[in-house]
Amino acid sequence: MLLLAVDTATDQGSLALVEEDRVLGEFSLSAAGSYLKFLLPGIETLLTQTGRRLEEVEALAVSQGPGNFTGLRIGLATVQGLAWALNIPVAAVSTLEVLAAQLPFHPHPVGVLIDAKRREVYLGRYLCPEDQPQALEAPERLPLEALAARLSPPLTLTGPGLSAYEQFLRAELGPDVHFAPPEKRFPLASTLARLARGRLTEGKAVPPQALLPLYLRPAL
Known part of the structure; x- marks a missing residue:
């Protein structure tokens, strides 16, 4: 299973592309540079560096918080859009x-x-x-x-x-x-991918429309 993991829940985000238990590529993103501006280009860069195409991704993982309100919204919305476009399963994991x-x-x-x-x-x-x-x-x-x-x-x-x-x-x-x-002390997308793979194997995928952030308090 080729799995793309996206974590934008804290000020230091992370992307990873993992195949089974092998990390093909991983790098960090900074919230200071705006996830909205750099998340999709970061995914494209990760795929290019690993020699894979987006259409080859078979599953997605996303960190659902708690954490940075704006980062969570951007990460979840991006993964939701990819899941719909590619028609692939998603696992959501607490940060x-x-x-x-x-x-x-x-x-x-x-x-x-x-x-x-x-x-x-x-x-x-x-x-x-x-x-x-x-x-x-x-x-x-x-x-x-x-x-x-x-x-x-x-x-x-x-x-x-x-x-x-x-x-x-x-x-x-x-x-x-x-x-x-x-x-x-900061979450790694490769760790997120490992936990997500277990959930997907157990049949615990989340429908894209049900992807919700774990805020633990109302967003301002």
Whole structure:
């Protein structure tokens, strides 16, 4: 299965083209450059670099958030349009789950944080004993000051939310909370593709018209 994965949920987006379990190509996109301007050209560049044509893509994967409101809208709308045009299946995966999956075979629970702005965060808590994260609870949006009460060590934190709040969290949570290395804190489209492939194999494709962002709060 040739699968195109699109992640525009955070300020550092990602595209990947994956065939079965082999990553043919992957690169990052920056929200600062506007996903609206660069997403479709990025897909064209990825296909050119890998020597594939759009018509060869057999499935799509998209990160559904939570995260950047504008980025989510652009990514979902692009994948929705491609799914209709190519008549191929789509899998949607939580951005929190993608980030947790980047810490496979992890000995401690994993807390994933994405900045929700206004000193709030999106939180997902997972067990990652293998390469498929297991959610401990539904994701939620919390004020930063309430976060410590929701996290119990031993624990490893990851996600782009650490960029803004790592110093505060280290002071609040103490030495028994670990922090993922910087290269693991942004979602990779290749990780998204791996999780999506599992969903598609299980028959869990999402109809294009049912692709919806996971905001966890009303978009402004």
